Amino acid sequence: MDIVLPFITGLLFATGLYLILHRHFFKLILGIILFGLATNLFIFTIGRLTRGGSPIIPQGSEVAIEPYADPVPQALLLTAIVIGFGIQAFAIVLVKRVYQAFGTNNLDDLNNTDKTIIPPKE
Amino acid sequence: MLQLHHLLLLLPLLLPLYGAIFCLFSWNRVNLQMAIACVIQLAMVVASGALLYAVNHEGILVTQLGNWPAPFGITLVADLFSALMVVTASITGAAVVLFSLRGLDLPRQDYGYYPLILMLQMGVAGVCLTGDLFNLFVWFEVLLICCFVMITLGGTKPQLEGAIKYVTINILASGLLLTGIGVVYGITGSLNMAELAMLVRMPSINKSLFLMASTFFIVSLGIKAALFPLFFWLPASYHTPPIAISSFIGGLLTKVGIYAMIRLFTLIFVVEQELILAFFTITAGFTMVIGVLGAAAHYDFRKILSFHIVSQIGYMLMGLAIFTTLSIAGTILFIVHNVFVKTNLFLVSGVVGRLKGSFDLKKLGSQYLQRPFLALLFLISALALAGLPPLSGFWPKFILVKAGLEAEQYTIVGVSLCVSIITLFSMTKIWNEVFWKKQPETDETEPDADRLTKALLYAPIIFLALCILYIGLNAEAAIGLAYRAAEQVLNTDLYINAVLNR
Amino acid sequence: MLYFILASLIYAFIAPFVHRAAGKYGIAVQAGVPLVLFVYFATFLPDVQKGEVYTEIYNWVPSLGVQLYFYLDGLALLFTLLISGFGTLVMYYASQYLKDDAGLGRLYMYLTLFMVAMLGLVTAGNLVTVFICWELTSITSYLLIGHTHEKETARQSALQALLVTGLGGMALMAGFVLLGIAGDSYTIPELLTRNDLITHSSLYLPMLILILLGAFTKSAQFPFHFWLPNAMAAPTPVSAYLHSATMVKAGIYLLARLSPALSGPDVWHFTLLVIGTTTALLGAFLALQNSDLKAILAYTTVSALGLLVSLIGLGTDAAIQSMVVFLLAHALYKGGLFMVAGNIDHAAGTREYPLLNGLHKQMRFTGIAAMLAALSMAGVLPFIGFIAKELLYEAKAASSYIILALSFMVSVAYVAVATIMGYRIFWHNRSEPTKLKHQGQVTMAYPPLILGICALVFGLMPGHFVAPILGQAASATLGETIDFELSLWHGFTPVLWLSVLTILAGIFLYSVLQKKREPIAILQKLYANGPNKLYFVLLNGLQRGALHLTATIQNGYLRLYIASIILTQVALLLYTIWYNSPTLQLQQKINLLQDVLFHEWLLILLVLPAIYMLLKTTSRLTAIATLSIIGYTASLLYYLFGAPDIAATQLLIETLTVVIFVLVLHKLPRFQYLTHAHRRIKFVVISVLFGATMTYVLLLVKQFPLISNLKEYYGQNAYLLGKGKNIVNVILIDFRAFDTLGEMTVLAVAAIGIFALLRLRMDKEEKA
């Protein structure tokens, strides 16, 4: 699996980015979520995989017994997932509000604030 | 018994956190929230001042959270640079909160503005004080989500539009930062910055992999700091929220990004340094030029200021790119000065915007005659921004030029000087249009403001202007501090020894 | 000295209040400040005349080598006396000239500020303080030129002056730093003794160019001269003070001050001589082309500055001596003439001299003042202008006859201008005298009168009053003590005849000008496309260019922003991989494929079609469903690889996300393809590139063993010290609980944000 997961991660990164690059709001959101998922998988994979052995000290022992998975990426990942959830939830609601306010689902309709308009030459 | 340095390191984090908690408890009671926020801000200023004092006298302070020895738990570290950042942030925060009491509309205050700004400060303090790479990420996320919410607070159309871009790009940045942290962990098996710094200086480390890891940090922190090909979110969003909000995030946030860059690229990513620094030099040049040209192009008070943020980030990066003690000192001073000046300029634009109902330079005018005092305050900040002596902007610029010329980096110095002329040009554009020009006829009447409102709007501006003057006139104190901070930053052994307790 | 300067600095800021409070008598205070300074500086005369140097040093920013270093030698003292003396007169003059102006209080403030800056500039003995004062004068000049700020031209001229001198200021700053590096000091007295070190440094040429750029922009040398005539938009007191007598001479002062340190190499002498002479000729020529009195005076000022520069360029004893005398003479007569022009403008409402006639009856004192100044300007015996001209000719004759001839031409033009100023306007009665708006005010004539009398007295008794101090100034410029004697009468020398010839030629030129007023068309046209035009072209070009560039970069399309960010990341990654990275041994890893278990393959087979569906579907529900399939698969993966906690969390969060999607997005419209096919291909390329790079990075990193102390430590101590058996949980709430605290904050803020976003809608309220 060590060899396959990087490819899956890459695939998820690519898909996420591809969706983000679209103009449609909904695809943007899907893309963001996929991108986050890919990031999580990336962290998980980079911490070396261990089949089975979860990082829980077995009954009757006081120290963890090999083989067990590296708990550090897991802990990081947990935090990252939760943070990602908070931010994604916000993003989803934001998209909804944008849709409500502008009545469009096309990102290209949203460039009033930062598009630099060249006034006609005097 | 309670040990002081444990407390000192935590107060900048805990004070705003508790403030926010109490604000949440008094949801729907805005007046109470105002009071809490003010008290907490004041306490923050005192606490961070005490921290700076302690660091200045006792050297780097460290507390190992949870009492776990260094690489295993999370470490909070305060050296002079981070303490200075915390002080700067808390002073700015105090000014902005004071301004918000009257400068922000009530509905927005009702919907959690005070807890948000407090948590934002907590995030800033967290980024500055943490000694752990992943913890850095967490605090960046705190910052980020607070910014998301504050930028959208109120939900007007321009805000939403700016927010979509801001949110998307910054989520991407967080993803890249997290990936970068993953790579670093994958290479070294450590997250503690001091331990990483030690590991990276060992011959056994795979330098090229580390270089690869550093690119993730360049890009993700570069996005947060708004460097050249990555800054697009900033001009798209910073002018959309109300001034009280944009002044704080506009003044402070990108500098936090730069802080993190300086910290990481002096401490950890010191492999293949010539390559990285050459890249920084080029990026710094482009960032300055593109930013200032954007400012020259626009005719909106807030947009000009937003683009200037980008431009000034270039100067800060330039100091890092030159990489001498003097240049880092210049950057540190530049950050402190720039936070004050930029916040103050935003606040001035807020007063003008509030009293005149517009931010478009073409619609404004005559302020010089109507509000000479405001004009003076603006002039102080604007000239400081353009780096004119003897205001606060001059010294860092001078130091950077000096450091650059001493390091024989002539091109970037030349670029920076030309940019500062264009900066001056765009600041005088505001001055010409808003203050000197006769006001074009408009049918809008000025909303009246009572005395208290005016006092509360002006007080923070005066306060920040005094800070600017103080840094400018009593430059030795500021420069000396910045110089010692830079020495500490570059003498990484101090940091490593303090954290790992060797 | 520090206290005097500081006190005046502080006074500057309360000047408007004093003006408001004291009303009519406020002028006593306003003019009193410079007067006190004048007297104070005059007390140094005896010592300095003996060749002593007064110094006063305070540390300001020692870490950068910046000191408040007051260094008062002959040169500095000459300037301080000029500045404070003129300051007194100008304050008084301004109080009369702008009697009814609402902005008078502020004008006092800026004038006083300017004076302090100028005094600081000339007394500073440290390069950085020189620079600080230098920039302050630029700023105050900006504010003063823009005094009538509601006029577009005033604003433009002010900006022009600021930008041109500011550009020079930036160059000067770099030049000073280079000088500091080359000379290993920022202290001027030290630098003055290190001529060898500096001129032989490899930095000499760039340093020289930068410093000259600073001096030339300030002193309005060709091709930067254009801002000075435009700066005449300022009220006359300002023009008289800044733009003739003091500020524009800052560049001259700097050249004179640094001359001992920088002179020597040919490039110094040659550049100064060429630029100075060009400016002198050009200024003289342009002066004759104009009919606006202030413009004429401005161009002759440009010309005079050019002469001064060329004299410094010559650098001989004689040249420097004539430089200092001419400096003084010029300040006296030009300041006076500016005030005269101001008086005329004030009374007649116009400054076009062809419209002005026979004013002497209505403005007698002004007329006398004008005559005195004009005689000095023309170089008539016994005025100080005469002495200056004699010395000038002598110095130039000693070097080359071409230069002498050029100086002669310039002097002829001066005579013509002097005739216009001193004779044509007041005493020439060709037709009816011009009607004035109001009688000339006597009070306004006093300051120019005083200056004219000074010019006369100094000319009559040069040895008593001015020779000692001028001698010291010349010595300071030369860097060595010289004998210096001034006398009015040198006998019938060739130079005297040349002077007489100059006056005659000047009067002839004047009469020609009276007959033929049309300027020389070709030259005029040529000049119209000169540096001034170039400035505006550049400024507009900058703005247009900036606009177009910004419009290209900040184009409002999110996808382009993201694409550029991602491409930057990919480019950096690929570069570092290419640069010096271990190669990826994929071959050996292929074998690992055999290790993949059956159920793992199954999971992979679940993900791939899901991704495909996600890309292809046009239904929102399908998209959400497939997304959650991918999420659940990930959760299963986590479970399989020993992370039950993550698996549970991922599972719950995926569910929650679906719930939110359903709650929030059920009203959204159908999903369509909005993106064109060819653009999609670009996106596919970028995305695949990015995904592939990330895979490569991941594989590369995983190729090396990971030695983690953390895993070991946590495994050992989670239960013994952390009292929990679930290591991940112990990390989360104990080892790294601080992360969790941050995470909680994020969640809390997100909740507030969602609440505020959905509930608070300011747009609606504004409409209602």
Next chain:
Amino acid sequence: MRTIILATAIRLLIPVFQIFSVYILFRGHNHPGGGFIGGLIGSIGFIFYVMTYGTKHTLKNYFRVHLKNDKVADLHSRARHRFHIARVNSRYRQRVEDEWKWEHRIMRIRPVYIIATGLFLAATSGLIGLFSGNPYMTAIWTGLEIPIVGKPGTTLLFDAGVYLLVFGIVLKITFVMAEE
């Protein structure tokens, strides 16, 4: 969707979920689980409830506390008066004699308060270590051993904070979104 069976089932499920979530919270220290997962599970019941009955109904049923206050203060002893009020409030469903004496107050438990409480617990659990002279967040243990819970200490307090926070947040988000 609003069938009686589902509705009743959900009503029954809420306490089940609650108890289970608390169990998950406690067991987290030694087995998979913990505050975060617990909080999510605890709120799931309410999510379904909200989706079935709507926000208002949920708020009315679960997030209002009826308090009764004695208007006429007992002057003899403050403590006794308080105790009296507390006793009446603890079994408010019973009818109280002389109803006129009692003032009815409805206290709303806002999810914001739950969030704030969670944060407060988590932040304060660290303070205990700080004030005993150790760094912030140093764990302090009671030394007891309780079944299921294990060894209680400040970390448990922290985890409980996480639990409350997550619980509050999910509620908050669901309420707001369901109202749309």
